Amino acid sequence: MEDKIISILNESIKVKEAIKDLAPQIRKVSEEIIKAYRNKKKVVLFGNGGSAADAQHIAAEFVGKFYKNRESLPSLAFHTNTSSVTAIANDYGYDIIFERQVNAFVEEGDIAIGISTSGNSPNVIKGLAKAKEKGAITVGMTGQTQNKIEEIVDYCLKMPSTDTPRIQECHITVGHIICYLVENELFE
Numbered sequence: 001m002e003d004k005i006i007s008i009l010n011e012s013i014k015v016k017e018a019i020k021d022l023a024p025q026i027r028k029v030s031e032e033i034i035k036a037y038r039n040k041k042k043v044v045l046f047g048n049g050g051s052a053a054d055a056q057h058i059a060a061e062f063v064g065k066f067y068k069n070r071e072s073l074p075s076l077a078f079h080t081n082t083s084s085v086t087a088i089a090n091d092y093g094y095d096i097i098f099e100r101q102v103n104a105f106v107e108e109g110d111i112a113i114g115i116s117t118s119g120n121s122p123n124v125i126k127g128l129a130k131a132k133e134k135g136a137i138t139v140g141m142t143g144q145t146q147n148k149i150e151e152i153v154d155y156c157l158k159m160p161s162t163d164t165p166r167i168q169e170c171h172i173t174v175g176h177i178i179c180y181l182v183e184n185e186l187f188e
Contacts, residue, residue, distance in 0.1 A: 012169055018160035019170055026174060029155050030181040032137045036111045037186055042074035044106060044136075046098045046127050047115035050168045051141075052079040055115050058175040066179040070187040076105065078127070098127025108135030116140070117167040119147020119158075128153055141174065143167040 033043060043062060045055035055077040062075035078101040079085055088097045098114070106112055112131030114124040119142030129152055132138045140149035140156040143164075150156035159170035 011163075012166060015159070015161045015163075015166045015170060016173060019173060021160065022157055022174065025155060025157055026177055027181070029139055029157065030178050030185075032139075032155070033111050033178065033182050034185050036109060036137065037073055037182065039109055041107070041109045041111070042076065043111040043113065044076045044078060044102070044131075045113045045115065046078040046101075047124060048079075048121055050164075051115035051117060051121075051124075051171070052077070054141075054168065054171045054175060055113070056080055057172060058113070058179065061175070061179040062182070066176075066183045068183055068187050070183065073182070073186070078102075078105075095122045096126055098123050099130045102127050102130040102134065102136075106131050106134050106136050110134075110136045111139065112136045113139045113141065114149060114153070115142075115171055116147075116149060117143050117164045117171075119143060119145065119149040119156075125149060125152065141171050 045059050047055045059075040059077040062073040078098050084101060085097050088100045112128060114128040116124045125148050128138045138153040140153040142149050142156060142158050143162055144158050144160050145162055157174055159167045161167050
């Protein structure tokens, strides 16, 4: 059993080491978020399952704090309002739960981040497409395989793995890096 634990940890370390190749894209996404916040805009995030948890986690870091005691930064995770999610799913279908919320809350210049390990979640794709239509900067966080999200977003942070747990670990690592960079730049 210990051999399996060590094997899993080594695989996780290997994948995280490969994130270094995403540094230029992570910098660009961070700069877009910094610019949006300086222009009094917001960041919205959405995903399903573990990706929803990551979206919620990142939104909380912006609203609360990452390292510094500072002003709150406006950020929302769209899956957290269960009444909206279940009403939209019941009345219109699950595929548009994020699209409807983007339509209600996203404005030109906002940042919309859709998280999907496969990059092919229909509701995340529709939410990102609507955000782009509304003039938001769109960011996808996916795994490394070719996917539909990368075809529609301004930036796609493709984690260097095809294994869902490793992709999710990378998503939160990259999210933490972005939170650090944004906070550090806005609150020196």
